[in-house]
Amino acid sequence: MRRNGRRACLVLTDAGTAEETQMKIAIIGAGNVGGALAKSSVRAGHSVTLSAKDPAHAEAKAKETGARAVRSAVEATKGAEVVILAVPYAAIDAVLGELGDALAGKVVIDVTNRVKRPAIAESVDGVSAAEEIQRKAPQAKVAKAFNYAFASRHADPKVDGMALDGFVASDDADAKAKTLALAGSIGFRPIDAGPLAMARALEALGILNIALQMQNGWPWQSGWKLIGPTPDKKS
Numbered sequence: 001m002r003r004n005g006r007r008a009c010l011v012l013t014d015a016g017t018a019e020e021t022q023m024k025i026a027i028i029g030a031g032n033v034g035g036a037l038a039k040s041s042v043r044a045g046h047s048v049t050l051s052a053k054d055p056a057h058a059e060a061k062a063k064e065t066g067a068r069a070v071r072s073a074v075e076a077t078k079g080a081e082v083v084i085l086a087v088p089y090a091a092i093d094a095v096l097g098e099l100g101d102a103l104a105g106k107v108v109i110d111v112t113n114r115v116k117r118p119a120i121a122e123s124v125d126g127v128s129a130a131e132e133i134q135r136k137a138p139q140a141k142v143a144k145a146f147n148y149a150f151a152s153r154h155a156d157p158k159v160d161g162m163a164l165d166g167f168v169a170s171d172d173a174d175a176k177a178k179t180l181a182l183a184g185s186i187g188f189r190p191i192d193a194g195p196l197a198m199a200r201a202l203e204a205l206g207i208l209n210i211a212l213q214m215q216n217g218w219p220w221q222s223g224w225k226l227i228g229p230t231p232d233k234k235s
């Protein structure tokens with residue numbers, strides 16, 4: 001559904017009906033992923049605030065994308081219902097420390113990949129960043145999504161007219177619904193991937209995608225599409 005040339009965002013309510021909504025989204029990190037998700041989210045009609053370590057970087061990405069730059073992660077999350085963590089995994093402790101209670105009750109989407117080098121295969125170790133984040137921020141409602149596709153696809157998740165799959169793992173119903181709705185609104189085919197523990201599988205998909213680019217000299221533009229009979233869930 002489109003309104004004023006923008007894709008409308010549908011969220012399933014507790015009553016099982018679909019409700020159109022534009023979300024207030026904070027994106028922490030204004031690099032490749034933060035910028036790309038800001039672009040597609042603004043295009044979808046969401047209201048987006050953007051922060052980075054260096055406020056000038058957020059300012060520059062905001063100009064490119066139509067998001068609103070703010071000077072800190074805390075400021076970005078004020079009034080936001082969804083917070084996207086688009087920072088390196090190594091920066092997660094600093095960001096969670098800075099945000100503290102500001103994440104309580106909010107949907108937090110983790111897009112990070114923990115990449116161990118030089119033996120990248122060792123990154124697939126049965127642990128997930130998303131579960132770690134949930135453990136460190138117990139009052140947040142954490143979902144894992146988008147880590148399995150590259151930033152180029154976050155801005156435009158269509159390949160040859162086909163929507164890439166937007167898998168979402170979470171233990172929280174609100175986080176699941178809002179993240180699926182966001183994924184659909186920016187052009188992914190939203191797919192419920194189950195509980196947050198399935199982030200281990202989604203993070204492995206991300207690592208496999210990275211390893212394939214490195215091994216084959218591919219151009220860092222692929223995402224995942226499950227083919228075969230995988231009908232979209234009807235509400």
Ligand SMILES: NC(=O)c1ccc[n+]([C@@H]2O[C@H](COP(=O)([O-])OP(=O)(O)OC[C@H]3O[C@@H](n4cnc5c(N)ncnc54)[C@H](OP(=O)(O)O)[C@@H]3O)[C@@H](O)[C@H]2O)c1
Nearest residue numbers: 029030031032033052053054057087088091112113150151
């Ligand atoms: N690149 C991809 O295609 C891709 C795809 C899927 C998942 N991911 C994952 O997504 C995350 C971001 O990747 P990226 O490629 O966007 O990285 P990036 O281009 O290096 O951007 C990282 C952003 O995080 C900000 N940042 C770092 N520490 C911070 C802190 N303490 N507080 C606030 N902001 C902080 C940086 O701020 P400054 O700009 O001021 O330095 C920068 O804007 C990573 O975990 C990565 O594994 C990446």
